[in-house]
Amino acid sequence: MDLKSNHTSPVLTDNAPMNNTRLGIHSALMPYSPKGSGFSPTLFLTIPRKKSGILDDVWSSLFDAMKSSSPTHNKLTKESIIETTTISDSDVAYCKWMFKYPSALSSFEQISNNAKGKKIALFLDYDGTLSPIVDNPDHAYMSNSMRTAVRNVAKYFPTAIISGRSRDKVHEFVGLSELYYAGSHGMDIMGPVQPFTNGHKNCIKSTNKQGKEVNLFQPASEFLPMIDEVYRSLVEGTKDIPGAKVENNKFCVSVHYRNVDEKSWTTVGHSVHEILKEYPRLRLTHGRKVLEVRPVLNWDKGKAVEFLLESLGLMNRDDVLPIYVGDDRTDEDAFKVLREGNRGFGIIVSSVPKESNAFYSLRDPSEVLEFLKTLVIWKKKNVL
Numbered sequence: 545m546d547l548k549s550n551h552t553s554p555v556l557t558d559n560a561p562m563n564n565t566r567l568g569i570h571s572a573l574m575p576y577s578p579k580g581s582g583f584s585p586t587l588f589l590t591i592p593r594k595k596s597g598i599l600d601d602v603w604s605s606l607f608d609a610m611k612s613s614s615p616t617h618n619k620l621t622k623e624s625i626i627e628t629t630t631i632s633d634s635d636v637a638y639c640k641w642m643f644k645y646p647s648a649l650s651s652f653e654q655i656s657n658n659a660k661g662k663k664i665a666l667f668l669d670y671d672g673t674l675s676p677i678v679d680n681p682d683h684a685y686m687s688n689s690m691r692t693a694v695r696n697v698a699k700y701f702p703t704a705i706i707s708g709r710s711r712d713k714v715h716e717f718v719g720l721s722e723l724y725y726a727g728s729h730g731m732d733i734m735g736p737v738q739p740f741t742n743g744h745k746n747c748i749k750s751t752n753k754q755g756k757e758v759n760l761f762q763p764a765s766e767f768l769p770m771i772d773e774v775y776r777s778l779v780e781g782t783k784d785i786p787g788a789k790v791e792n793n794k795f796c797v798s799v800h801y802r803n804v805d806e807k808s809w810t811t812v813g814h815s816v817h818e819i820l821k822e823y824p825r826l827r828l829t830h831g832r833k834v835l836e837v838r839p840v841l842n843w844d845k846g847k848a849v850e851f852l853l854e855s856l857g858l859m860n861r862d863d864v865l866p867i868y869v870g871d872d873r874t875d876e877d878a879f880k881v882l883r884e885g886n887r888g889f890g891i892i893v894s895s896v897p898k899e900s901n902a903f904y905s906l907r908d909p910s911e912v913l914e915f916l917k918t919l920v921i922w923k924k925k926n927v928l
């Protein structure tokens with residue numbers, strides 16, 4: 545299969561009206577090039593940051609994006625059940641979308657043909673991929689059957705979890721020590737000890753909880769005090785908004801508005817924006833009913849995938865097939881890296897149509913579970 549020819553020129557629109565950036569907000573809250581830091585300049589984004597006068601534009605587009613960032617599932621009523629006996633417009637739209645992003649389950653044969661003679665490297669996002677989206681981020685538990693499936697795939701394929709959460713938190717949720725973990729959207733990677741060829745200087749040797757020697761890569765370590773400070777300011781600045789929740793993800797901070805009354809979403813946005821004005825070295829990205837504050841650093845989940853492939857000795861090898869499964873905007877960076885290098889492919893987890901750089905789709909975590917089980921069954925058959 546020629547991975548490049550599946551479909552061309554993917555556009556990342558994410559179902560929301562936006563300017564030429566994901567949020568329509570980047571010109572205000574985006575990149576800044578700090579001088580005199582100890583970092584490699586290539587790690588920093590370099591688009592100049594505008595100072596003022598665009599607040600209205602910024603917030604109207606942010607608000608549109610906030611509204612559409614995670615579909616609200618209609619509650620089942622008698623009427624809706626009767627209605628669903630006929631095919632709805634959204635079913636038709638989903639089916640059309642699946643022509644472009646075929647199901648990774650029904651296309652499994654195609655995937656396995658492509659994987660023949662190759663070593664699969666598996667990258668898995670956590671929230672919305674391995675665990676269902678729930679209202680309380682502290683309760684986003686993974687099912688035992690999913691844990692077993694992940695443990696099983698990891699027996700056959702090098703497997704990494706790449707999450708926006710802090711590395712410790714996502715490790716605690718997943719609870720498997722045989723995996724590699726990248727937290728804070730890839731800014732905190734614990735990987736195997738390997739001689740690095742890419743000269744990353746923020747890499748240090750450490751030991752994991754099992755006492756095994758590991759490599760720790762934290763390109764944003766300089767930002768720790770700033771992130772702690774902005775976390776406290778965000779907690780203070782949103783404390784009077786019922787339902788708002790701020791989560792410290794170590795090298796980034798999440799401001800959740802899933803449980804905030806829609807009428808107050810702009811208040812959340814404005815509060816975050818007011819605070820971030822004081823932090824030109826921080827930027828804002830947008831996930832599923834969450835605003836994510838992170839360092840202005842040229843580092844994302846895509847870079848984390850490349851870093852892990854390199855440290856596993858699997859980079860740029862014809863006999864390696866990386867597969868990345870994820871549901872959110874930040875996963876697009878990883879899909880893109882795999883697509884552009886024609887290295888492997890992304891699988892987008894979504895129950896609604898959305899533009900993506902992935903090649904295949906799965907509807908929800910229950911289909912992710914099926915996919916992982918299918919991979920193991922296929923591998924077992926082919927090993928024997």
Ligand SMILES: O=P(O)(O)OC[C@H]1O[C@H](O[C@H]2O[C@H](CO)[C@@H](O)[C@H](O)[C@H]2O)[C@H](O)[C@@H](O)[C@@H]1O
Binds near residue numbers: 677680709793800
């Ligand atoms: O990269 P991920 O592992 O997908 O992390 C992205 C964000 O996930 C979490 O928030 C999302 O899931 C929550 C639990 O289901 C849900 O309540 C929230 O609305 C979602 O945005 C996590 O809490 C965030 O910190 C991550 O940035």
